Amino acid sequence: MLIVQKFGGSSVADAERIRRVAGIIADAHAHGDGPVVVLSARGDTTDTLLENAGEITQSPHRRELDVLLSTGELGSVALMAMQLHSMGLDCVSLSGRQAGIFTDTVHGAARILDISTDRLHRELKAGKIVLVAGFQGVNENDDVTTLGRGGSDTTAVALAAALGASRCEIYSDVDGVYTADPRLVTGARKLDRIDYADMLRLALGGSQVLHSRAVEAAIAGNVELTLLSSFTRRAGTVVSSFAERPPVCGVTRDKAANKISVVGAAVDAQTLAEAVAVLADSGIVVFSGELHDGVCAVTVAPENVLPSLELIHRHFFS
Secondary structure (H helix, E strand, C coil): EEEEEEECCCHHHCCHHHHHHHHHHHHHHCCCCEEEEEEEECCCCCHHHHHHHHHCCCCCCCCHHHHHHHHHHHHHHHHHHHHHHHCCCCECCCCCCCEEECCCCCCCCCCCEEEECCHHHHHHCCEEEEEEEEEEEEEECCCEEECCHHHHHHHHHHHHHHHHCCCCEECCCCHHHHCCCCCCCCCCCCCEEEEEHHHHHHHHCCCCCCCCCHHHHHHHHHHCEEECCCCCCCCEEEEECCCCCCCEEEEEEEECCCCCEEEECCCHHHHHHHHHHHHHHHHCCCCEEEEEEEEEEEEEEEEHHHHHHHHHHHHHHH
């Protein structure tokens, strides 16, 4: 059995966290699960690299910016390989190109077109743990490209689909999908499972747990995801296709658009009306409302986004 594991930047931000993640990887290897591991850049590395570019020019060439940004993930896989080697485990770190990830030519927001798995299968057959730099690939000109926001999640899901992995585990600093961001909303509840469709709507509505591109890739490749925390060993949230979906599964915010979305199988015009009424009772003006299949949304003033998120969540989940 083969699994793909992905660890976000906060999970590998320092040496202690790298050692913790190495333990998780070692456990999977001991159970015969491979694994293939995708890593993000450590901590704030990507932001630092963007600042470095800004010190040179305010309009960096897109190709060269992709080359620069890709080094963050390369550093992560190299350091993780060093840690695993120090534990006596055989492993290999690979760039996106070495892992056979081919993309279109859109620098900064490339899409994966194909993955050649020959090198990956060869390394796995040799009994190695394979560490792949996320967020990157190469285009038809053999130029490095980056995948944009959520790119390492997308890398992991695409690799899982290409390799026929039994599942894909996405590790971050949150132990699953909640009915709202637990860092912002009191009483947010963790979900044991969530359907692809609902996860996609939450992602499009602003949820930071999983990027919409990664969800789309999971749907296309029929890849079961498990969202976990690298800081605890608690059970996470399974993202897959389920026959039964809750009437309302979550509330999320789009900070940039000052929008609150309610997602669920039974979300309809009545749901939207209830959300507007709850806010009106607290004196919050709703500028606009939207209703689509399985999701409704309201737009409020910037200062009312967080209070609205709390009120709407309390109404549907109290």
